Amino acid sequence: MWQFFLSKISILKSGLFHVILLLLLGTELCGFRCNQNTVHLQCHACGGMMPSRTNNNVPQHCLGCDRAFCGAYWHAQRLSRSDFHVVCSHETFKPISERTISRIPFLAHETNRHEQDITERCIRQMGRTLQDVISDWIVKFNNREIDRTRMPLNHAEMVTASTHVCNQCYDKLVSFLLYWFRVTMPKYLLPPDAANREDCWYGYACRTQHHNEDHARKRNHVCRPTRGSNI
Numbered sequence: 001m002w003q004f005f006l007s008k009i010s011i012l013k014s015g016l017f018h019v020i021l022l023l024l025l026g027t028e029l030c031g032f033r034c035n036q037n038t039v040h041l042q043c044h045a046c047g048g049m050m051p052s053r054t055n056n057n058v059p060q061h062c063l064g065c066d067r068a069f070c071g072a073y074w075h076a077q078r079l080s081r082s083d084f085h086v087v088c089s090h091e092t093f094k095p096i097s098e099r100t101i102s103r104i105p106f107l108a109h110e111t112n113r114h115e116q117d118i119t120e121r122c123i124r125q126m127g128r129t130l131q132d133v134i135s136d137w138i139v140k141f142n143n144r145e146i147d148r149t150r151m152p153l154n155h156a157e158m159v160t161a162s163t164h165v166c167n168q169c170y171d172k173l174v175s176f177l178l179y180w181f182r183v184t185m186p187k188y189l190l191p192p193d194a195a196n197r198e199d200c201w202y203g204y205a206c207r208t209q210h211h212n213e214d215h216a217r218k219r220n221h222v223c224r225p226t227r228g229s230n231i
């Protein structure tokens, strides 16, 4: 209840900021005029408002989750954060190919930390960086060399390297690509302790890996299920 109340206040506040901004700028915002009929979108990240533009080629929604984000819009309008207007940094909503990554996302390998550690050691052993590996896989992804059935993003078939996605969807995409990086890797390239493990029958869908540390470590979970309902 309290949170609901707070979120209402923040909507009011950001709406008010927008109105103040428009007054200051004389209702003119880089060639676009708001009027009482202008539909506004609320950014999912900062809670700020932006006018909904349909005749504009700057994306205002993340294709992966359909939520509104203002980073690309205000960047295109050359407007940045100020004291009286809530605006996201451009970094939070930009094309997949322009993003960089330095850490394996928390979501990777169904949040199994042992598998994340193995992936990290694999990459290091190959003398590469996470960024190198992801850049390669984004090329393969863009060339449609990867089966997208399990890709956890909306409109998966429409996503390309130039699609704008939010931070959360980018982490999901990287996690999806790291799955393919691992399943296509020959066993002899894995660190020895990882190569000697047997595949868990339930593969990535195994639930035991989430509450049994020993099992999570002793079996490989970056593989397709051969039992259970996810085959």
Ligand SMILES: [Zn+2]
Pocket (backbone or CB within 6 Å): 018, 022, 034, 038, 040, 050, 051
């Ligand atoms: Zn407006």
Ligand SMILES: [Zn+2]
Pocket (backbone or CB within 6 Å): 062, 063, 064, 065, 066, 067, 165, 166, 167, 168, 169, 170
């Ligand atoms: Zn998203």
Ligand SMILES: [Zn+2]
Pocket (backbone or CB within 6 Å): 043, 044, 045, 046, 047, 048, 069, 070, 071, 086, 087, 088
């Ligand atoms: Zn925003």
Ligand SMILES: [Zn+2]
Pocket (backbone or CB within 6 Å): 200, 201, 202, 203, 206, 207, 208, 209, 215, 219, 221
């Ligand atoms: Zn298992």
